[in-house]
Amino acid sequence: MPGSPELKLSFTLNGRPATVAVDPAARLLDVLRYDLAMTGTKEGCGEGECGACTVWLDGLPADSCLVPACQIEGRDVWTIESVDPDRVRALLTSGATQCGACTPGVVMTALWILENPELLRTHTIREMMSGNICRCTGYDGIIEGIEAAMDGPARTAEGPA
Amino acid sequence: MERIEGLAKLTGAERYVDDLPVEGALWGMTVRSPIARGRIRKIRFDPAVDWSEFVVVDHRDVPGANEVLLIEPDQPILAADRVRHVHEPVVLLAHPSRDAVRRAVRSVEVVVDPEPAYFDVSLPPRPDQVQRGGDNVMKRIEVRKGDVEAALGRAARVVEGEYRTGAQEHVYIETQGMLAWEEDGVLFVQGSLQCPYYVHKAALRAFGRDPDRVRIVQAPTGGGFGGKEEYPSMIALHAALLALKAGRPVKIVYDRGEDMEATTKRHPSIVRHRTGVDGDGRLVAQDIDVVMDGGAYVTLSPVVLSRGVIHAAGPYRCGDVRIAGRAMLTNSPPHGAFRGFGAPQTHFANERHMDVVAAALVLDPIELRRRNLLVDGDETATGQVISDGTDRLALLDRAVELSSWREKEVGHRRLARSDPWLRRGMGVACFHHGAGFTGSGEVTLASRLDVAGLPDGRVEVRSANIEMGQGTLTIFTQIAAERLGVDPSAVVIAEADTGRVPNSGPTVASRTAMVVGRLVEEACDDLRARLGLGEETRGQPFRQALVGWHAERPGRELVGEAQYEPPPGIHWDDSTYRGDAYAAYGWGAYVAEVEVDLRTYGVRVVDFVALQDVGTVLNPTLARGQVQGGVAQGIGWALMEDCRWQDGAMANAQLTNYIVPTFDDLPAIRVFFDETPWPSGPRGAKGLGELPIDGPAPAVVNAIARAVGIQPTEIPLVPERLMALLDGVEADRAWIA
Numbered sequence: 082m083p084g085s086p087e088l089k090l091s092f093t094l095n096g097r098p099a100t101v102a103v104d105p106a107a108r109l110l111d112v113l114r115y116d117l118a119m120t121g122t123k124e125g126c127g128e129g130e131c132g133a134c135t136v137w138l139d140g141l142p143a144d145s146c147l148v149p150a151c152q153i154e155g156r157d158v159w160t161i162e163s164v165d166p167d168r169v170r171a172l173l174t175s176g177a178t179q180c181g182a183c184t185p186g187v188v189m190t191a192l193w194i195l196e197n198p199e200l201l202r203t204h205t206i207r208e209m210m211s212g213n214i215c216r217c218t219g220y221d222g223i224i225e226g227i228e229a230a231m232d233g234p235a236r237t238a239e240g241p242a
Numbered sequence: 243m244e245r246i247e248g249l250a251k252l253t254g255a256e257r258y259v260d261d262l263p264v265e266g267a268l269w270g271m272t273v274r275s276p277i278a279r280g281r282i283r284k285i286r287f288d289p290a291v292d293w294s295e296f297v298v299v300d301h302r303d304v305p306g307a308n309e310v311l312l313i314e315p316d317q318p319i320l321a322a323d324r325v326r327h328v329h330e331p332v333v334l335l336a337h338p339s340r341d342a343v344r345r346a347v348r349s350v351e352v353v354v355d356p357e358p359a360y361f362d363v364s365l366p367p368r369p370d371q372v373q374r375g376g377d378n379v380m381k382r383i384e385v386r387k388g389d390v391e392a393a394l395g396r397a398a399r400v401v402e403g404e405y406r407t408g409a410q411e412h413v414y415i416e417t418q419g420m421l422a423w424e425e426d427g428v429l430f431v432q433g434s435l436q437c438p439y440y441v442h443k444a445a446l447r448a449f450g451r452d453p454d455r456v457r458i459v460q461a462p463t464g465g466g467f468g469g470k471e472e473y474p475s476m477i478a479l480h481a482a483l484l485a486l487k488a489g490r491p492v493k494i495v496y497d498r499g500e501d502m503e504a505t506t507k508r509h510p511s512i513v514r515h516r517t518g519v520d521g522d523g524r525l526v527a528q529d530i531d532v533v534m535d536g537g538a539y540v541t542l543s544p545v546v547l548s549r550g551v552i553h554a555a556g557p558y559r560c561g562d563v564r565i566a567g568r569a570m571l572t573n574s575p576p577h578g579a580f581r582g583f584g585a586p587q588t589h590f591a592n593e594r595h596m597d598v599v600a601a602a603l604v605l606d607p608i609e610l611r612r613r614n615l616l617v618d619g620d621e622t623a624t625g626q627v628i629s630d631g632t633d634r635l636a637l638l639d640r641a642v643e644l645s646s647w648r649e650k651e652v653g654h655r656r657l658a659r660s661d662p663w664l665r666r667g668m669g670v671a672c673f674h675h676g677a678g679f680t681g682s683g684e685v686t687l688a689s690r691l692d693v694a695g696l697p698d699g700r701v702e703v704r705s706a707n708i709e710m711g712q713g714t715l716t717i718f719t720q721i722a723a724e725r726l727g728v729d730p731s732a733v734v735i736a737e738a739d740t741g742r743v744p745n746s747g748p749t750v751a752s753r754t755a756m757v758v759g760r761l762v763e764e765a766c767d768d769l770r771a772r773l774g775l776g777e778e779t780r781g782q783p784f785r786q787a788l789v790g791w792h793a794e795r796p797g798r799e800l801v802g803e804a805q806y807e808p809p810p811g812i813h814w815d816d817s818t819y820r821g822d823a824y825a826a827y828g829w830g831a832y833v834a835e836v837e838v839d840l841r842t843y844g845v846r847v848v849d850f851v852a853l854q855d856v857g858t859v860l861n862p863t864l865a866r867g868q869v870q871g872g873v874a875q876g877i878g879w880a881l882m883e884d885c886r887w888q889d890g891a892m893a894n895a896q897l898t899n900y901i902v903p904t905f906d907d908l909p910a911i912r913v914f915f916d917e918t919p920w921p922s923g924p925r926g927a928k929g930l931g932e933l934p935i936d937g938p939a940p941a942v943v944n945a946i947a948r949a950v951g952i953q954p955t956e957i958p959l960v961p962e963r964l965m966a967l968l969d970g971v972e973a974d975r976a977w978i979a
Binding site for chain 2: 114118120121122123124125126127128130131133160161162164166169170172173174175176177178179180181182183184185188206207208210211212213214215216217218219220221222223224
């Protein structure tokens with residue numbers, strides 16, 4: 082809303098402290114994209130269906146279009162910008178990206194699965210990934226990339242990469 | 243070779259139009275018609291809003307013709323005195339704050355005196371619904387071969403059927419968007435689009451400018467599937483009108499709801515078949531009637547209809563054929579290009595009908611197809627003699643074998659005896675897809691492409707064909723590198739900017755790799771010839787010659803050129819609709835296995851075999867991805883993607899209730915290729931992008947038919963519709979109940 086008081090937020094973004102003054106009703110997605118110019122996170126539907134805007138929030142994947150900025154005070158946010166290219170090379174080889182619009186969200190969920198492989202004892206990759214819609218690949222290229230990345234380099238940082 | 247821009251996409255570094263930072267840009271939005279048809283009485287601006295903060299544009303601000311120029315000039319950029327569909331653009335607003343402009347759009351009321359709207363193309367329009375000619379027909383096409391009535395009279399059996407398909411939304415994940423600005427008297431528009439020169443042509447008309455005073459630049463495009471073929475011209479013109487009036491850059495980015503409500507969808511269709519067969523199950527007559535809902539303006543409907551009609555008889559041999567097609571003007575938002583471009587609709591009808599014919603003859607559906615598939619030397623419905631070397635019977639046999647059809651059907655029969663609720667079935671579809679523009683289209687386009695030799699020994703491919711995920715950048719790099727024997731890193735693909743690249747035609751119709759890729763090869767050859775080199779000069783010697791040429795002629799450009807020439811022996815007659823409708827066809831045989839749950843009426847595709855011959859496969863990873871993505875969209879169209887219409891507006895314009903397949907809705911899609919090189923394609927390749935969406939819907943529905951013993955005729959076959967068929971309840975009543 083115009084004239085509404087700006088909220089000063091402090092949180093951790095990709096392992097570094099971040100401070101930003103925002104409209105309290107703004108979405109985390111817009112804070113990242115338009116206030117912090119981190120445009121890697123994409124908007125696909127704006128209602129939590131497609132997962133293109135997936136980030137890690139306190140270690141869990143979250144649709145940043147559904148997170149009001151006022152809820153991120155003091156929390157830990159990781160975005161696609163933190164990802165080491167070497168960590169996603171298997172996804173390149175497998176054909177996991179085509180148009181690329183869903184890809185940042187797909188990668189953030191995929192890396193979460195890779196960091197928490199015990200989840201695959203009770204869930205399939207298809208189930209775990211089903212919050213991310215891709216319209217180009219038919220999904221097989223992504224699944225094969227995740228499977229191949231299981232054998233790839235382990236993470237070195239606190240976040241996704 | 244790996245996707246050129248793949249790592250940028252995987253790390254979020256790729257910048258789409260909404261990601262481009264623009265100093266001082268305004269946000270633009272569109273005020274739209276609230277109803278489907280009527281006269282605009284008045285436009286009311288809420289006096290509570292300070293409109294002096296806004297840039298406001300209406301039809302009077304269009305300096306040239308108020309037309310989105312494409313095939314016919316009937317579609318206005320902004321409605322003037324009347325509206326013809328819900329969500330038709332009427333007024334444009336721009337403001338520095340995106341929130342402010344979003345709120346302001348709701349403060350403008352377009353008051354329309356309603357007139358009777360026409361939606362149901364299964365009925366002729368009432369007199370008060372007529373808006374074009376005497377009958378709302380915007381295009382008629384007829385294909386005639388032999389004497390179909392006489393052949394039907396001689397046939398041992400005549401089998402009839404009527405098949406319907408619904409609208410389908412593209413759901414490219416990046417919604418549509420454009421950025422416009424003026425710089426030194428030149429209007430720039432940059433955005434998400436498939437056809438830079440379509441936008442360029444439309445802008446010249448709307449702004450009455452010389453060609454060099456408009457430049458259209460493609461931004462990385464997050465999916466298109468045809469949805470960014472024609473509608474981007476509209477958004478580009480809107481952004482440009484606002485930017486010119488504001489004297490500042492203006493960005494328009496649709497949100498998902500606006501994108502789904504206002505932009506194009508796949509044409510809904512009704513296709514009727516009357517098929518004559520002889521005592522041996524051979525087709526002797528195909529009488530086919532194709533009706534498509536074109537929506538409120540002509541846009542691309544005549545050519546969508548054309549492709550649909552030409553593919554309607556399927557990949558089969560039949561001496562006497564009549565195919566009559568009509569595209570109807572209605573008051574729906576214009577339906578438009580969507581991967582397959584009319585052919586998926588007519589293939590659905592034809593392949594579904596083949597199973598209905600087989601059931602009527604008590605003949606195995608595979609065997610019915612085997613008896614009728616085209617073999618080299620046979621003629622299509624338009625009289626085109628097929629002789630490309632593909633063995634279509636072998637393709638079908640291999641697909642059946644890969645699917646383990648016979649073994650699985652034994653298990654399916656056992657399941658039906660043992661399980662009260664679960665049923666499984668196998669279904670097949672045989673189909674073809676013509677690559678490139680229809681008929682004389684490629685000759686008319688006369689595409690041009692350049693390959694420049696750069697001073698540092700690299701080459702630059704200059705084309706208007708764009709990357710939208712399908713792999714243009716990678717394929718062009720690969721073709722040029724291979725042709726010249728250089729490393730892929732020595733090939734640069736120029737940005738698709740009409741100020742820098744020649745018109746190599748639109749990025750549509752499965753033409754980019756096949757038609758334009760061939761031009762890349764020819765322009766590379768021309769470049770080599772201009773260096774005085776023979777074809778045997780490749781790699782380092784070529785690069786040395788190029789560097790040497792520039793060293794002797796500093797500051798000069800060296801450009802190899804190519805222009806489209808039809809392959810030898812291709813002839814088409816537009817007046818009779820006879821001849822070689824396409825220079826080349828891809829051929830497919832797909833098999834689906836489904837499981838139907840009789841408690842929920844839910845259908846799961848549990849296995850899918852996609853076998854095709856598209857000539858040489860240029861890049862296995864990209865080709866496989868095209869097929870898997872096309873199959874996924876086809877399964878969505880068949881089973882779940884249901885545009886619900888209410889008074890001409892899409893009632894479910896959001897991803898919450900317009901359902902597309904997720905990871906968990908699909909099986910692994912098993913992709914196979916037979917490779918019969920086509921001599922006129924680059925390294926023997928034919929078009930690929932659209933073929934994969936022609937087969938899945940009929941294969942899946944044929945499998946459902948075999949699983950539960952009914953003959954569905956309409957898609958999407960959502961659970962409610964399947965329940966109605968199985969329980970004999972009216973679908974809409976069941977929906978309400």
